Amino acid sequence: MAISRARRNLIAELGAHAFLLTFTIIALFPVILIIINSFKSKKAIFRDPLALPNSETFDLIGYTTVLTQGNFPLYFWNSLSVTLASLFLILLLGAMAAFALSEYKFPFNRLTGLYLALGIMIPIRLGTIGILKLMVATGLVNTHWALILVYTASGLPLSIFILSEFMRSVSADLKAAGRIDGLSEYAIFFKLVLPLVRPAMATVAVFSMIPIWNDLWFPLILAPAEETKTLTLGAQVFVGQFTNNWNAILAAMALAIIPVMILYIIFSRQLIKGLTAGAVK
Amino acid sequence: MADLRIKNLYKSYGEVKVLEGLNLEIASGEFWVLLGPSGCGKSTLLRIIAGLEDETAGEIFLDNQSITTLPPAKRGIAMVFQTYALYPHLSVRGNMSLVLKQAGHTKEEIERRVAESSRALELNDLLDRKPSELSGGQRQRVAIARAIVRNPKLFLFDEPLSNLDASLRGAVRIEIAQLHQRLSSTMVYVTHDQVEAMTLADKIVVMHDGDIQQVGSPRELYETPANLFVAGFIGSPPMNFLEIEKIDKSLAFLYSGETISVGKIAPKTHGKAKMGIRPNAWQLVSSDSKSADIVGEVLLEEYLGDATYVHIKLEDGSQVIVRENPNKNNKIGKKIGINILPDSIHLFDSVTGNRLNG
Numbered sequence: 068m069a070i071s072r073a074r075r076n077l078i079a080e081l082g083a084h085a086f087l088l089t090f091t092i093i094a095l096f097p098v099i100l101i102i103i104n105s106f107k108s109k110k111a112i113f114r115d116p117l118a119l120p121n122s123e124t125f126d127l128i129g130y131t132t133v134l135t136q137g138n139f140p141l142y143f144w145n146s147l148s149v150t151l152a153s154l155f156l157i158l159l160l161g162a163m164a165a166f167a168l169s170e171y172k173f174p175f176n177r178l179t180g181l182y183l184a185l186g187i188m189i190p191i192r193l194g195t196i197g198i199l200k201l202m203v204a205t206g207l208v209n210t211h212w213a214l215i216l217v218y219t220a221s222g223l224p225l226s227i228f229i230l231s232e233f234m235r236s237v238s239a240d241l242k243a244a245g246r247i248d249g250l251s252e253y254a255i256f257f258k259l260v261l262p263l264v265r266p267a268m269a270t271v272a273v274f275s276m277i278p279i280w281n282d283l284w285f286p287l288i289l290a291p292a293e294e295t296k297t298l299t300l301g302a303q304v305f306v307g308q309f310t311n312n313w314n315a316i317l318a319a320m321a322l323a324i325i326p327v328m329i330l331y332i333i334f335s336r337q338l339i340k341g342l343t344a345g346a347v348k
Numbered sequence: 349m350a351d352l353r354i355k356n357l358y359k360s361y362g363e364v365k366v367l368e369g370l371n372l373e374i375a376s377g378e379f380w381v382l383l384g385p386s387g388c389g390k391s392t393l394l395r396i397i398a399g400l401e402d403e404t405a406g407e408i409f410l411d412n413q414s415i416t417t418l419p420p421a422k423r424g425i426a427m428v429f430q431t432y433a434l435y436p437h438l439s440v441r442g443n444m445s446l447v448l449k450q451a452g453h454t455k456e457e458i459e460r461r462v463a464e465s466s467r468a469l470e471l472n473d474l475l476d477r478k479p480s481e482l483s484g485g486q487r488q489r490v491a492i493a494r495a496i497v498r499n500p501k502l503f504l505f506d507e508p509l510s511n512l513d514a515s516l517r518g519a520v521r522i523e524i525a526q527l528h529q530r531l532s533s534t535m536v537y538v539t540h541d542q543v544e545a546m547t548l549a550d551k552i553v554v555m556h557d558g559d560i561q562q563v564g565s566p567r568e569l570y571e572t573p574a575n576l577f578v579a580g581f582i583g584s585p586p587m588n589f590l591e592i593e594k595i596d597k598s599l600a601f602l603y604s605g606e607t608i609s610v611g612k613i614a615p616k617t618h619g620k621a622k623m624g625i626r627p628n629a630w631q632l633v634s635s636d637s638k639s640a641d642i643v644g645e646v647l648l649e650e651y652l653g654d655a656t657y658v659h660i661k662l663e664d665g666s667q668v669i670v671r672e673n674p675n676k677n678n679k680i681g682k683k684i685g686i687n688i689l690p691d692s693i694h695l696f697d698s699v700t701g702n703r704l705n706g
Contacts, residue, residue, distance in 0.1 A: 240431045240432075240433035240506075241431075241433045243395075243398070243400045243427070243429065243433065244427070244433040244434075246399075246419070246420045247398060247421060247425065247447075248446055248450055249421030249447060249450035250421075258437075262436070263436065
């Protein structure tokens with residue numbers, strides 16, 4: 068009996084692993100395809116897209132094109148600064164609003180929370196024309212601020228929604244202790260509450276970061292100038308009406324993965340770090 | 349050292365009234381316990397004293413100065429919480445010194461005071477640990493040390509022992525009692541545990557539904573409870589109650605027709621009442637004994653080593669508990685007589701619940 072149960076467990080475990088492996092392969096396949104083909108010559112890409120680069124087909128032409136043609140270091144910097152500035156504002160303002168909603172009693176508290184969360188369900192792109200008019204009127208077209216403001220606005224609803232739920236779970240006694248010890252409300256927010264909701268902040272950061280980094284729509288409409296172009300928009304120069312420079316496109320995409328990966332690793336570390344353990348029972 | 353005065357304190361959340369016109373005067377250096385079941389408003393009262401919640405109406409004086417409108421940090425109080433509420437990112441030393449830093453003390457002063465209170469609570473070896481590296485009892489000791497480091501006029505304790513396991517609870521309770529003896533500061537302590545209340549308090553305030561039921565020393569509450577609620581709440585196992593149809597010529601008439609002499613302690617005549625008898629205030633006798641006041645049937649025996657609690661079903665169907673000598677053996681189902689010691693009878697009015705005898 069015992070043996071057969073152990074065997075059945077083994078089979079179940081193998082099955083689970085097979086399922087997960089299949090899923091991982093499907094998810095990673097496009098990424099791997101991009102990376103291996105970015106190191107191949109153009110002919111080799113089309114002759115055998117699945118083959119690994121070898122001594123004959125290995126070619127860095129894609130990377131040299133990307134790094135010499137156009138302003139890719141600048142595009143990189145643009146994407147990075149827009150993403151980081153938006154993330155900073157989303158997290159800071161979102162956490163502050165969430166703190167107010169979860170900590171203070173005021174009339175229409177619940178209703179305000181619902182109103183702020185409503186944005187999760189309404190795609191911000193519906194308001195593109197209005198946003199463009201607004202940016203023209205304020206003279207923000209072709210500046211990073213146009214993008215940062217739009218991304219902050221679109222990221223805040225989810226951030227407020229998730230963070231306010233988490234902040235409700237922070238011990239009320241801890242905040243009371245802070246007040247009795249003479250900490251200001253800002254100190255309670257920054258020193259006591261924020262460290263405790265760090266895992267939730269990391270979650271929000273990851274969820275908000277990826278759509279901002281990958282967005283093509285708003286950079287194209289609000290900031291298409293050469294000096295404010297983001298990476299995704301910059302890569303479009305290799306997409307022609309009749310021919311595409313596949314080497315360069317693949318190389319640009321492969322390079323674009325790196326910063327997101329780095330940010331993801333930073334945030335996911337925070338996700339795992341449990342600071343709250345032992346603070347309150 | 350300071351005296352605390354609470355005048356006409358009201359608190360309501362919208363329509364729900366939590367506290368209704370409380371008045372308390374706590375003399376300097378006394379240890380007061382607010383005792384009551386959950387939801388009676390005792391924690392709310394404590395939080396209002398601390399300034400963590402606003403009162404709806406009323407005033408609070410500490411040292412004859414109104415602190416009603418002061419923020420918590422300016423009131424000269426310290427509070428110990430049920431969940432310890434230690435700052436998770438700070439070491440024990442950091443937890444203790446934060447309040448002094450906020451108050452702008454010099455480095456030497458902070459060091460001296462931290463050393464003093466950590467010595468008092470034997471935390472010297474733990475000063476550089478984070479709260480997550482401490483056990484429950486150690487955490488609560490740190491929380492207490494964090495409270496005494498600031499030299500407060502008034503200590504507030506909000507069920508500080510509830511999160512500790514039974515053996516630690518006793519140890520920390522003794523530490524709090526010693527702390528009070530040493531510092532002789534004014535302390536207000538909230539709990540729902542009557543053992544904590546009885547052992548620690550100079551005065552106990554029994555609260556129920558936002559009202560004060562009785563204020564008195566542990567002995568007063570136990571020996572002369574002011575009403576049915578206090579009588580039933582203080583004492584473990586709880587007081588037994590017998591329904592009385594009427595009292596006539598110092599005889600209490602039970603509904604079963606039996607009479608019990610209530611002696612000189614009670615009014616000579618009265619209508620419906622309840623008679624309270626503590627489990628240790630009556631004796632078991634044989635059912636045909638002449639001295640038996642009432643008879644019943646043994647339902648259950650609880651052997652505790654130093655005593656046995658015998659649960660008895662009376663003829664009218666109600667159940668009572670008698671504390672008995674553990675060497676006696678009463679068979680379940682056996683008919684038995686109960687002899688009431690007349691001096692230890694408590695009588696309460698059935699309608700108002702107030703005490704009838706002096």
